[in-house]
Amino acid sequence: MTSVADLYTPADAAQARWAREVDLALRARDGMAVRAACARLARQLRGEIILGADGRPYLVRYQLAEYPRGGPRVYLHHFQQSDQAEKLHNHPWDRSVSLILAGGYREHRHRAASRLLRLGDTNEIRATDFHRVELVEADAWTVFRTGRYVGTWEFLDTRTGRRIPWRDFANRREHA
Template sequence: MTQQNDQEQPRPGPQKSIFQPQRLADLELVGYLHRWCVKPRGKGENQYLHHILAPDYPVLHDHPWHFKSIILSGGYTEMTPSGPITHVAGDIYTRQATDLHYIAEVTANTWSMVFTGPTIRDWGFLHQDLWISHADFTERRVESITRNGYDEA
């Protein structure tokens, strides 16, 4: 006769961890980017897994925080005021919140891990040599499409 072990035995099937990455429902990113929050959002550093599906809207923009990006697979070409920069799997780079850029070309199966600092400012777009907050820029694009049937932003 075997003695019953008082310790609980592992259950078959998927095991839960302390934290499961959470897919974020970013409506403005539909068709462009799938994003998961890897480290729970807080006032300090945040960590996101990005699956980049398509280029950005082709207008230079900045961010509300400094960030570091690690390209896990694939790659992309980033447009900056100084010209294009190509990033490939294994590249690690940092950007200041005020650095302007947009992603112009994306290789299939592009994944990156992004580490952000705390929010330090609003973010927006450079349009016709004017900085416009992201909320105002998005509103102008929606109004243009609604009014004209196309985007004139």
């Protein structure tokens, strides 16, 4: 099983304690303990709130680590709602990895079968993968490690195959 320690080196003693606590709870398959640990750490960090189409929080992103010279970043993600149905997006990194800490989601990828990801599962996402996340519980916590930046976020028009830059997508009325 992948551990938090496999994805990053904690920035300070508090994060190191959190990582050990979460890794122990993951091995014990104790989602409640992981949720409590994530909530405690989140209260100590500044989060970036990303709103959903309905104006409510979709995701709160807490930066755990940033490595020099354009290296990877590591975030604690708290998903609070699913991606919009049929709104597939990619990520701007050559490769990113998400470790599911609590809750879980069904991932829907373009031209691939959906799959269920739960506590302890990892999800590797390439820049060419278009997907969406559907929560299977009220929320989900993940650790997300980016790779090398290679582009920008895009949405996929599944009818035409056309890639739409995220800024253009966000400004189109029919997608709001």
